[in-house]
Amino acid sequence: MRVKKQLGLIASVVAVALILVACGGKSDSSSSTKTWSRMEGDVISSMDSSVVTDAISGQALVDTMDGLYRYAGSDLEPAMAKSIVEPTANGTVYTFKLRNAKWSNGDPVTAQDFVFAWKRSIDPKTKSQYAYLYSGIKNADDIIAGKKSPDTLGVKAVDDKTFEVTLDKPMPYFGTMMVNPVFFPQNEKVVKKEGKKFGTSSDAIVSNGPFILKNWNGTGNSWNEVRNKNYWNAKNVKLDKINVQVIKDPSTAMNLFQSGKLDDAALTGAQATQAKSMKEAQALKQATTFYLEMNEKKVPALKNAKLRQALSMTLNRKEFIDKVLNDSSIPAAGFVPQGLAKDPKTGKDFNKEAAESTAKYTKYDDKEAKKLWAEGLKETNTKSLSLELLTDDTDVAKKSAEYMQSAFEELPDLKINISTVPFKTRLTRSQNGQFDLVISAWGADFPDPITFLDLFTSNNSYNNGKWGSAEYDKLIQDSKTTYATDPEKRWDALLKAQEILTEQQGIIPIYQRAQTHLVNSKIKDLQYSPANMYNFVNAYLK
Template identity: 45%
Template sequence: MLKRLTRIAAAMTITLLLAGCGQQSSSKTSGNNTYKTMTSDIIATMDPAQFTDAVSGQTLTDTMAGLYRYKGNKLTSDLAIKTDVSADQKTYTFHLRHGSKWSDGTDVTAADFVFAWQRVVDPATKSPYAFIMSGIKNADAITAGKMAASQLGVKAPDKYTFVVSLDQPIPYFKSMTCLQTFDPVEKKAVEKYGKNFAKTSAQLTFNGPFILKNWKGTDDSWIEVKNPNYWNAKNVHLKKITYQAVKENSTAMNLYKSGKLDDVSVTGQTAEAAKGQSGYHVIKQPWETYLRMNSQAVPAFGNTKVRQALSMAINRKAFISKVLGDGSTPATSAVTTNLFYNAKTGADFAKESLKGGYAQYTTYNLKKARKLFKQGMAEVGQKTLNFTFLANDTPAAKETAEYLQGTFQNLSTTGIKVKMTIKTVPQKSWLQMGTAHQYGMMASIWGPDYPDAENFLTRYTSSVSNFSGSWSSQEYDQYMANAAGKDATKPQARWNDLLKANRLITKEQGIIPLYQWGTVHLTKPSVKGVEYTPNSLFQYIGATNK
């Protein structure tokens, strides 16, 4: 009751706050082609080989240039002006732009790509995204420590030609290179700064649309200025972008109405109260929040019926309404909707995956959930499911953890019970502890690096220990191997492989899908041309704020 009254009081406060905004406050803007926006947290890293989070990914997208870049939903050339693909689709020859410069004045060359990609797969780098290089010749052997990084299937036959050799065809390879892990890195800068490389903005170099300035590594705000040497600088109209980490909805609204931020995103009751306000809009995103369970820390999570019970105990629609209050929708599988479509039929992959009864595993059914929970706990020989839920310190994460705590408690019946303890840590620690498997359960987030179901599903194969939680399946691994191997050039066969994999992880609830994002934004009307791309990032080339 106290929690409910607190939320009602908060909603009343927010409503009054928004009602007092008026047209005058909402019309204030940075203008002069400067743009001030909020972000959810600080930059975790600016090293392309080390990033895993959206904040770092967005900053790298702003400040670095790779082979390709999305312009809206269209894949366009960035540094690769032309790409030749061999008949067997195993060799890509990228012809690079001449005259592209690093921020220290040095030419960007094919050797920078060779160095960067070799650095990612080198076990000494400990890149959490090294797995994404799988499929490039020798990548798997190198990451396993069986070959030297210099043996990776990449080479620079001349200054502006970059050649990549693949083990097998990768249908989405061009779009995959938009991921920041594939960005070039200046070898001279890495060697100069050593272990301190990319710790601050002064200890790395940039070649993208903007240059990061005066970032000290732990700042809760940072500035990017237009890079006059970027090859497409004529279409970069914003002179400066200012990011500010904001964790409280009330703070975001105060900054927006006072004109100190041009764009904010809000959740919960704040998002509900913001409806109808000037600048209100919802950005539908292919991001998914899901629950992963560590069966090494909590053996009962290794039981399929226990996992299914936890999933069916969640009323996702009620959760979104009570906790998020935004445009999010219930997640139904490991792959989001509106992402990947059948080339022949146009069918949505995620929706197709649910046919045949698979929707039941993510549909609220407390009666069935209690039955499965009782059976599962009997199979593992336990009376109490005792675990720690690891959450970051954002308001949405805290409220999510509290809601799930109450939800899972509903599984408790005579003789068996659930005891969930919440542990809250800062975002950076949360990322580190997740990678180190220092949790019982946690809510994780994934957005696609390229619009293909494989980008979601590969993360849950047995070899990807950083992301898999603890669930693994040889059958699942085989489906994914077929999609990446013998069926890679057969669109329908590959589709079927991925479909089987998604249905399997959905049935076994190897992860528990929670919700697909729909983020509520308030954006000043003066802001034009900011685009949200298929790789889940904002694109500011062409954007204005006058």
């Protein structure tokens, strides 16, 4: 999932719960209302689960909606489904029995709500960038290509409480995908009533999850999430209210935490350095990679691999983390982050195994960078390049861009101009190809390398820079088809794909985030998932 530029600890293929150290509390849990106050780096872009791509909106949807499953720390648990389902028909049919649950307007949640939502999400008219996740479900590929109607998707409501999914082929990670908002149900009556307004404000949605979104007008810098009394598991929702405030400046975040107005503050730079000595400090390691995307369609010279490799090698990732982020982030040796998956045969970490053959392409080497840059300019018959670096308008984003500008301009005949824009504008410009270079980030949707590597197949909607490799495409496709039920061969195919992406620098991986937080110690049982999302069910204030 796309990550805000200011954006758990994941071991092997899972994440563990946050462990919160003892410290002075901030929230007034002695009052009748148990409230948690947290921050985000920017605004919610949408609450339409079919079109959401960013982590901020994704967190709001996870707070207010339930799909078939939900992560509780490292464990996948039933949510709308009564149980974790094992497929039948050689791994191609999933039959979900649904709970008796209600929407926040009192309507029952039915199997038809899933059928409607899934068909709407895959419909090309909806323009869902996550439609590709449906690939593997019967007829999905033909629907995405416009060859078949969305009504032919392999889903059906057997009855009000039985939802059946038929796959074209087995998908070993199918169950873990169900936590992604694009697979959440939708109330057809509400969607059709609201029309284009659906998902644009808290008055134009309904919830079936732990909380109900309040006081969000579509652009506001603050919103509230109030306990949903109609939630099927309401007895285990201990918080009455979550207040969320957009804070782009880390010094403001620290001041609000210290004054008792914020319970969870995410910090970077000098504030992160200062916070490390505080009792409330947490280092939240995430399955999230920040990377630089280069627009090969807009700037044809960037099709040259040597120019891309030179840009990568001129970045001193460790110095960047130490000088700009000042947190526990990790220099990225590849796009798939550390701790996401282990070799089914040897138990070795995917990231580290891939880096054995490609580490030189992400290692700082100023001399080699200049050599490759000169060769690349000559091969493309280019005398000089002037490129715009697009990023968000937060404090850390601006400082990141300035560092990269300085590093890149060490290369001869290269000029970098920085363009800082609001988060939603950066997303739109990225999606429309209106950039030369753009700083982006991706967080795991589920604990499998495919959630990262799928993005840069030639026709993926997230491949904004239009890098392409026929060999890479085939490896990704083979991992989903030919090797879908052979864990070792599938692993080898994905490993080779990662190596190609890194060697070619189809995108330039920069760092894996381990963000510094200051957290009120009164919160207990707050968990963090492999999909980089908090789960506030069961969390309580001591």
